[in-house]
Amino acid sequence: MRAKIIATGSYVPERVLTNFDLERMVDTSDEWIRERSGIRERRIANEKEAASDLAYEAAKSAFKKADFKTKDIDLIIVATVTGDMPFPATACHLQHKLGLKKAAAFDVNAACSGFLYGLSIADGFIRSGIYRRILLVGTEVLSRITDWEDRTTCVLFGDGAGAAIIEATSEDRGIISTHLRSDGSMWELLNMPGGGSRHPATKDSVKKKMHYVKMKGNETFKVAVRTLENLVVESLNANKLKASQLSLLIPHQANLRIIQATAERLEIPMEKIFVNIDKYGNTSAASIPIALDEAVRQGRIRDGDYVLLEAFGGGLTWASALIKW
Numbered sequence: 001m002r003a004k005i006i007a008t009g010s011y012v013p014e015r016v017l018t019n020f021d022l023e024r025m026v027d028t029s030d031e032w033i034r035e036r037s038g039i040r041e042r043r044i045a046n047e048k049e050a051a052s053d054l055a056y057e058a059a060k061s062a063f064k065k066a067d068f069k070t071k072d073i074d075l076i077i078v079a080t081v082t083g084d085m086p087f088p089a090t091a092c093h094l095q096h097k098l099g100l101k102k103a104a105a106f107d108v109n110a111a112c113s114g115f116l117y118g119l120s121i122a123d124g125f126i127r128s129g130i131y132r133r134i135l136l137v138g139t140e141v142l143s144r145i146t147d148w149e150d151r152t153t154c155v156l157f158g159d160g161a162g163a164a165i166i167e168a169t170s171e172d173r174g175i176i177s178t179h180l181r182s183d184g185s186m187w188e189l190l191n192m193p194g195g196g197s198r199h200p201a202t203k204d205s206v207k208k209k210m211h212y213v214k215m216k217g218n219e220t221f222k223v224a225v226r227t228l229e230n231l232v233v234e235s236l237n238a239n240k241l242k243a244s245q246l247s248l249l250i251p252h253q254a255n256l257r258i259i260q261a262t263a264e265r266l267e268i269p270m271e272k273i274f275v276n277i278d279k280y281g282n283t284s285a286a287s288i289p290i291a292l293d294e295a296v297r298q299g300r301i302r303d304g305d306y307v308l309l310e311a312f313g314g315g316l317t318w319a320s321a322l323i324k325w
């Protein structure tokens with residue numbers, strides 16, 4: 001038994017925040033942001049939208065494409081670092097909104113690698129025969145944990161959600177292998193220190209801006225390039241595949257220069273790499289499922305294609321999934 005993605009969906013908020021808008025907010029320029037990151041604009045949720053609302057829209061758009069009743073979903077997994085609230089899980093809010101009465105629900109926190117961690121969990125549940133149909137959503141409202149006065153981070157992030165419906169299949173295709181890694185010793189490169197049990201929310205924690213993302217961008221960049229190259233090689237070797245046999249590589253959209261550097265080291269032409277960072281920035285756990293949904297809708301993935309998904313993010317965590325579509 002394999003697990004197969006039978007439908008994808010995505011949703012991004014209506015409001016567009018361009019680099020030119022950011023020029024009016026912090027000491028930055030459209031040119032700097034484009035050259036250093038590849039980002040031109042990003043989407044920002046309205047004040048009524050939380051992570052489960054974006055997830056709901058993305059899930060609905062995936063369900064429209066799947067030909068079975070939504071009530072048949074056994075499990076909902078939501079990957080996010082910006083859930084509606086610390087608990088209950090955003091997956092439970094989504095379960096309620098979708099009215100999926102039979103489904104179990106929980107969240108996965110692996111930052112930008114969250115969707116691929118979730119995909120690996122879904123694959124395991126399906127291969128073991130425990131569940132047959134799983135809804136997996138990556139959703140983020142990063143604008144709520146962004147310090148809009150910190151030019152080193154606020155130009156990078158955006159909001160959005162992407163969903164996949166994963167089903168058991170006896171066909172010789174679907175998720176071939178997943179590869180998950182972590183290194184907590186580098187947690188300080190990327191984190192949000194406040195609001196948890198180490199630094200609970202207090203007037204002082206808010207004053208110190210501990211409820212915002214902190215990132216050592218330059219150091220993270222270097223680790224990301226090295227790690228992603230190794231990860232792709234490991235995923236290909238595990239399946240005795242060459243990079244040239246991949247039809248499409250869908251990387252986490254954190255920085256166009258990270259994507260280009262990885263492509264160059266692996267000798268994969270940029271035409272085989274899906275890029276949409278210019279439109280959405282870094283949407284963390286939502287980035288891969290949004291890109292996957294766009295790639296499917298643009299006809300960039302055909303039956304039988306080998307597609308590799310890879311991500312790197314806070315934790316540190318990194319992960320990949322090889323799919324035969």
Ligand code: ACO
Pocket residue numbers: 027028029032033036037111112151152153155156190216217218219220221224254255258282284312313314
């Ligand atoms: N506008 C103008 N200048 C800026 C800005 C800005 N928005 N931000 C920083 N600068 C300045 C810096 O102050 C610095 O100036 P200095 O040389 O006078 O000190 C200069 O630009 C260079 O800064 P660097 O940080 O060295 O720039 P770099 O080329 O590394 O690009 C970036 C920064 C885009 C953040 C890059 O390092 C990056 O993308 N890092 C990796 C991000 C990533 O992959 N994160 C993991 C996933 S995210 C997640 O898990 C949520």
